[in-house]
Amino acid sequence: VRVSEATADAVDRGQYRNFTEKEIFEQPKAVADTLEGRLGKGRILEEAFGVTAGQIFDNTKAVQIIACGTSFHAGSVARYWIESLAGLPCNVEIASEYRYRKHVVLPGTLVVTISQSGETADTLAALQQTRKLGYGHSLAICNVPESSLVRESELTLLTRAGPEIGVASTKAFVTQLTALLLLTIALARRHGLTAEKEKQLVEELEQLPGRIQKVLELSEEIRALSERFVDKHHALFLGRGVHYPIAMEGALKLKEISYIHAESYAAGELKHGPLALVDANMPVIAVAPNDELLEKLKSNLQEVRARGGELYVFSVKGTGVRASNTTKIRMPEVGEWTSPILYTVPLQLLAYYVALAKGTDVDQPRNLAKSVTVE
Amino acid sequence: VRVSEATADAVDRGQYRNFTEKEIFEQPKAVADTLEGRLGKGRILEEAFGVTAGQIFDNTKAVQIIACGTSFHAGSVARYWIESLAGLPCNVEIASEYRYRKHVVLPGTLVVTISQSGETADTLAALQQTRKLGYGHSLAICNVPESSLVRESELTLLTRAGPEIGVASTKAFVTQLTALLLLTIALARRHGLTAEKEKQLVEELEQLPGRIQKVLELSEEIRALSERFVDKHHALFLGRGVHYPIAMEGALKLKEISYIHAESYAAGELKHGPLALVDANMPVIAVAPNDELLEKLKSNLQEVRARGGELYVFSVKGTGVRASNTTKIRMPEVGEWTSPILYTVPLQLLAYYVALAKGTDVDQPRNLAKSVTVE
Numbered sequence: 001v002r003v004s005e006a007t008a009d010a011v012d013r014g015q016y017r018n019f020t021e022k023e024i025f026e027q028p029k030a031v032a033d034t035l036e037g038r039l040g041k042g043r044i045l046e047e048a049f050g051v052t053a054g055q056i057f058d059n060t061k062a063v064q065i066i067a068c069g070t071s072f073h074a075g076s077v078a079r080y081w082i083e084s085l086a087g088l089p090c091n092v093e094i095a096s097e098y099r100y101r102k103h104v105v106l107p108g109t110l111v112v113t114i115s116q117s118g119e120t121a122d123t124l125a126a127l128q129q130t131r132k133l134g135y136g137h138s139l140a141i142c143n144v145p146e147s148s149l150v151r152e153s154e155l156t157l158l159t160r161a162g163p164e165i166g167v168a169s170t171k172a173f174v175t176q177l178t179a180l181l182l183l184t185i186a187l188a189r190r191h192g193l194t195a196e197k198e199k200q201l202v203e204e205l206e207q208l209p210g211r212i213q214k215v216l217e218l219s220e221e222i223r224a225l226s227e228r229f230v231d232k233h234h235a236l237f238l239g240r241g242v243h244y245p246i247a248m249e250g251a252l253k254l255k256e257i258s259y260i261h262a263e264s265y266a267a268g269e270l271k272h273g274p275l276a277l278v279d280a281n282m283p284v285i286a287v288a289p290n291d292e293l294l295e296k297l298k299s300n301l302q303e304v305r306a307r308g309g310e311l312y313v314f315s316v317k318g319t320g321v322r323a324s325n326t327t328k329i330r331m332p333e334v335g336e337w338t339s340p341i342l343y344t345v346p347l348q349l350l351a352y353y354v355a356l357a358k359g360t361d362v363d364q365p366r367n368l369a370k371s372v373t374v375e
Numbered sequence: 376v377r378v379s380e381a382t383a384d385a386v387d388r389g390q391y392r393n394f395t396e397k398e399i400f401e402q403p404k405a406v407a408d409t410l411e412g413r414l415g416k417g418r419i420l421e422e423a424f425g426v427t428a429g430q431i432f433d434n435t436k437a438v439q440i441i442a443c444g445t446s447f448h449a450g451s452v453a454r455y456w457i458e459s460l461a462g463l464p465c466n467v468e469i470a471s472e473y474r475y476r477k478h479v480v481l482p483g484t485l486v487v488t489i490s491q492s493g494e495t496a497d498t499l500a501a502l503q504q505t506r507k508l509g510y511g512h513s514l515a516i517c518n519v520p521e522s523s524l525v526r527e528s529e530l531t532l533l534t535r536a537g538p539e540i541g542v543a544s545t546k547a548f549v550t551q552l553t554a555l556l557l558l559t560i561a562l563a564r565r566h567g568l569t570a571e572k573e574k575q576l577v578e579e580l581e582q583l584p585g586r587i588q589k590v591l592e593l594s595e596e597i598r599a600l601s602e603r604f605v606d607k608h609h610a611l612f613l614g615r616g617v618h619y620p621i622a623m624e625g626a627l628k629l630k631e632i633s634y635i636h637a638e639s640y641a642a643g644e645l646k647h648g649p650l651a652l653v654d655a656n657m658p659v660i661a662v663a664p665n666d667e668l669l670e671k672l673k674s675n676l677q678e679v680r681a682r683g684g685e686l687y688v689f690s691v692k693g694t695g696v697r698a699s700n701t702t703k704i705r706m707p708e709v710g711e712w713t714s715p716i717l718y719t720v721p722l723q724l725l726a727y728y729v730a731l732a733k734g735t736d737v738d739q740p741r742n743l744a745k746s747v748t749v750e
Contacts, residue, residue, distance in 0.1 A: 069647025084477035091466070096643020100668055101616055102459035106481075122643055233608060234636050241476055252648045261609050261652055263638050268471020268497055268750070272444025273627045275742040277636055293475055296750060307742050367650040367682050375643070375671060 012165075020166035020257065020355075020362045024348050025216060028209040030171040031341075033160040034178045035205055042199035046186040049139065050155040056137045057186050061108030064135075065092040066126045068372065070169040070252060071114035071176060074141075076245035077340050078112075078180035085337075086188035095122035096375070099129050109136040112183070116164055116172035117371035118147020125375070127152060141179045143172050157182065166363045167370050168256040170348050173249065174212070177341045181205065204335035208342075214332040215345040219353075222346055225312070225327060226353035229254075232283055235262040236274060236309075237347075239287040240297055246340045247287050250347030256365050257355040267300040278309040285350070287343050288315040289334065301326075314346055387540075395541035395632065395730075395737045399723050400591060403584040405546040406716075408535040409553045410580055417574035421561040424514065425530040431512045432561050436483030439510075440467040441501045443747065445544040445627060446489035446551060449516075451620035452715050453487075453555035460712075461563035470497035471750070474504050484511040487558070491539060491547035492746035493522020500750070502527060516554045518547050532557065541738045542745045543631040545723050548624065549587070552716045556580065579710035583717075589707040590720040594728075597721055600687070600702060601728035604629075607658055610637040611649060611684075612722075614662040615672055621715045622662050625722030631740050632730040642675040653684040660725070662718050663690040664709065676701075689721055 016022035038048040046053050063082050065075035075092040082090040089106060095113075099122060111130045115123045118140065127138060127149065140153035143161050150156045159175035185193065185201055229235070235254055239247030247264040254262035265274050267286070278284065284304045288297050298321060304311055311326040321328055334342040355362045391397035413423045421428050438457050440450035450467040457465040464481060470488075474497060486505045490498045493515065502513060502524065515528035518536050525531045534550035560568065560576055604610070610629055614622030619641045626637035640649050642661070653659065659679045663672050673696060679686055686701040696703055709717040730737045 068644065072644075072647075080476060083479050087477075087479055089479040089481060094641050094644055096671075097616065097619065097641050100671075101455060102462075104458050104462060104464040106464060241472065244472065256648050256651050259651060261636055261638070261657075263636070266469050266472050269443065269447075269469055271743070271747045271749075272447075273631050273743070276631050276634060276740045278742060282636075296471075296475070299750070303742075365651045367653060367678075368646070368648070372646045374646075375674070 017356070018166070018362045020168060020170065020352055023164055023166050023171045024345070024352060026162070027171045027174050027345065028213045030161040030175050031178050031212060032209040034175040036160070038182060039202050039205060042202050043195070044182050044185050044198070044202060049157050049183070049186065053155050053186070056110065056155060057190060059108055060110040060187060061088065062106040063088055063090040063110050063112055063187070064105065065090065065112045065114065066095050066098050066123060067092070067114040068095050068120050068122055070173050070249060071116065073245045073249040073252070074173055074176040074180060075112070075114050076248070077177055077242055078184065080242040081181060081184040081337070082187060085184050085193065087191045088187060095120065095126040099126040105135050111135055111138045112141065113138070113149055113153065114141045114176055115149050116143045116169055118142040118144045118149035119371050119373045121373050121375045124148055124152070139183070141176050143175070167365055167368050168253055174341055174344055178205070178208065181337060201337060204338050207335065208338050211332065211334065211338070211342055212345055215342055218329065218346055219349050221329065222349040223353040226350060226357055229258070229260065229283065229354045230357045232260055232281070234277070234282040235260055236278065236282055236284045237262060237264040238267040238270065238284060238297070238300065239264070240267045240293040241291070242340050243287045243289055243343060246343050246347065249344060250285060250287070250351070253348055253351035254354065256368065257351050257360060257362050258358055259360060260354065267297050270300050270303060275303060275307065278304055278307045280308045280310060283310045283312060285312045285347070286314065288313050288319065288321055289339050289343065290316050290319050294319055314343060392731070393541070393738045395543060395545065395727055398539055398541050398546045399720070399727060401537070402546045402549050402720065403588045403591070405536040405550050406553050406587060407584040409550045411535070413557060414577050414580060417577050418570070419557050419560050419573070419577060424532050424558070424561065428530050428561070431485065431530060432565060434483055435485040435511070435562060436463065437481040438463055438465040438485050438487055438562070439480065440465065440487045440489065441470050441473050441498060442467070442489040443470050443495050443497055445548050445624060446491065448620045448624040448627070449548055449551040449555060450487070450489050451623065452552055452617055453559065455617040456556060456559040456712070457562060460559050460568065462566045463562060470495065470501040474501040480510045486510055486513045487516065488513070488524055488528065489516045489551055490524050491518045491544055493517040493519045493524035494746050494748045496748050496750045499523055499527070514558070516551050518550070542740055542743050543628055549716055549719055553580070553583065556712060576712060579713055582710065583713050586707065586709065586713070586717055587720055590717055593704065593721055594724050596704065597724040598728040601725060601732055604633070604635065604658065604729045605732045607635055607656070609652070609657040610635055611653065611657055611659045612637060612639040613642040613645065613659060613672070613675065614639070615642045615668040616666070617715050618662045618664055618718060621718050621722065624719060625660060625662070625726070628723055628726035629729065631743065632726050632735060632737050633733055634735060635729065642672050645675050645678060650678060650682065653679055653682045655683045655685060658685045658687060660687045661689065663688050663694065663696055664714050664718065665691050665694045669694055689718060
């Protein structure tokens with residue numbers, strides 16, 4: 001009889017070096033699970049949000065999103081989606097800011113909280129405050145069914161990412177975005193979204209797990225270039241529009257697990273200050289989808305190049321971003337609405353491989369805890 | 376006959392080493408000039424905004440602020456003021472983001488643009504867009520009377536900071552805040568602000584130039600401690616509530632003129648990521664007014680201290696923030712509403728003296744232009 005030396009931990013991790021890697025690579029499944037039973041024939045099944053969802057969505061005239069950290073970034077993407085697709089006014093705010101100020105809430109506001117654990121102290125307190133003040137209905141996007149946030153919300157959409165062990169959130173974020181896109185569609189139905197357009201969106205969602213899988217195939221390319229970041233102490237992440245929060249999330253990942261001081265900016269703000277920092281020691285990472293903002297972004301990147309900055313540009317084929325000092329990472333095809341979800345993945349891979357090369361404790365970054373259950 | 380060797384430039388600078396220093400120290404006068412003729416006996420004179428101001432303010436049901444860079448930080452402070460004092464929903468957005476997305480505008484929205492030069496390309500384009508789309512009335516907070524922004528806005532409040540030569544904005548920012556507080560009061564009058572409370576606010580505004588003068592007396596103390604920043608490559612600025620945008624502005628100044636990678640965070644977000652970066656190499660600067668958020672902030676600071684971080688805390692007397700690894704800079708008395716204006720000044724001084732010690736070109740930071748007139 002031989003006693004296995006494999007620990008339960010190692011078994012759980014399977015073929016992966018750590019939980020963070022495992023969680024990045026299981027994102028296609030996490031997203032597929034999150035969509036499971038929530039899409040019908042060319043339409044989303046809004047009953048998934050709860051039995052009273054239809055009635056609550058009928059009466060929703062505005063959306064207030066409240067979250068912290070990575071979940072705040074997911075909410076920031078959703079704000080663009082909700083305002084552009086559903087045409088509803090949408091605000092998003094950091095929970096620790098929202099709960100301590102006197103704010104104005106529009107009639108018919110749906111309060112949406114986002115938290116992986118559902119125990120984030122500030123988010124929970126903000127939700128309780130909105131209820132006490134008699135604001136509108138509440139909806140939680142959460143990964144833990146038995147959590148306080150789920151218990152205290154009228155509607156819930158569970159993210160079904162499975163347990164997330166790595167402190168830096170990866171699959172929880174991507175499934176939060178998926179859930180928020182479902183929410184956007186449910187609201188947009190009542191505000192001009194045609195059945196045909198909904199069908200297109202559903203098809204795009206159905207393709208999402210496969211497309212994430214395609215992006216994961218960039219891992220070897222990104223691992224190779226991560227070596228160029230090992231001795232760097234700074235990084236700047238740029239994006240525009242709905243991809244600006246993705247740049248924020250990319251910077252946060254690099255900060256959390258690689259301890260590189262990475263900061264994000266809306267690309268149009270570059271000339272209003274941060275350009276003073278740009279030199280050969282500060283690599284600049286740009287999220288550059290082929291959308292109506294590409295030409296503007298390219299002119300921002302030209303400024304970086306002119307100051308000797310080293311550029312890493314994530315973009316699809318044929319966008320003409322190749323130039324001196326520029327490494328282009330070519331993304332596979334992305335959908336119009338799911339694009340921010342897909343551009344998240346290579347930034348996770350970058351942070352992960354840099355951390356691995358630096359030898360940090362990827363799953364348990366210093367100073368951080370998985371759930372911030374104190375204020 | 377002796378020919379003077381003083382250049383026009385040096386004459387303009389007077390006793391000061393450069394324009395940035397001059398502009399920081401002339402802020403009491405800039406604010407006094409901005410208030411001149413705009414305060415009556417215990418009330419503000421809203422005609423200063425334009426002859427149709429009264430009628431437009433009567434019909435204002437929401438405020439949308441649009442700006443870039445430092446002006447965006449001023450707008451972010453105003454958002455707190457407008458929601459808490461006037462009880463009107465207020466959004467603030469970066470111009471280069473606002474103009475390229477589909478947004479929802481509430482009925483009765485007053486579009487407020489902020490720009491020192493009045494020629495900031497993105498801000499101007501955003502204003503033109505809101506007009507084309509038929510949104511509500513427009514108001515500019517601007518320092519240049521003959522600028523495009525003033526010409527294209529229905530209402531204007533000029534900041535009267537005088538010419539600002541230093542590329543990093545100082546006195547323009549502080550006068551923008553002063554103007555925005557006047558706007559807040561004008562709007563609040565129509566939404567529950569009593570004559571008595573207005574009188575208190577006007578008294579507080581009248582005291583503002585003298586109080587800024589008092590804060591400037593901290594210059595020698597701040598100059599001395601700036602030496603500890605000369606060899607630093609990173610810094611973290613923390614604030615909460617209405618002082619969070621002040622932390623943002625403090626970080627931007629240090630970035631712009633001292634080339635130190637300074638980043639700001641709402642203090643409650645510390646545990647959601649940036650704490651991983653904190654060690655002895657990253658000084659943490661906290662804006663810690665004696666308000667209802669102080670206790671929360673102190674617990675955030677304790678976390679920084681526990682990780683070996685070096686703390687610099689700007690706070691008034693008797694707030695009990697003294698502790699190991701902590702340098703307290705004691706602020707003179709501040710008013711309740713003008714507090715963010717007063718806490719701005721020591722952060723400008725800090726950035727200025729660090730830049731001076733590092734020998735950078737303070738007035739003309741590398742890569743930056745005074746007015747960003749291209750997109």
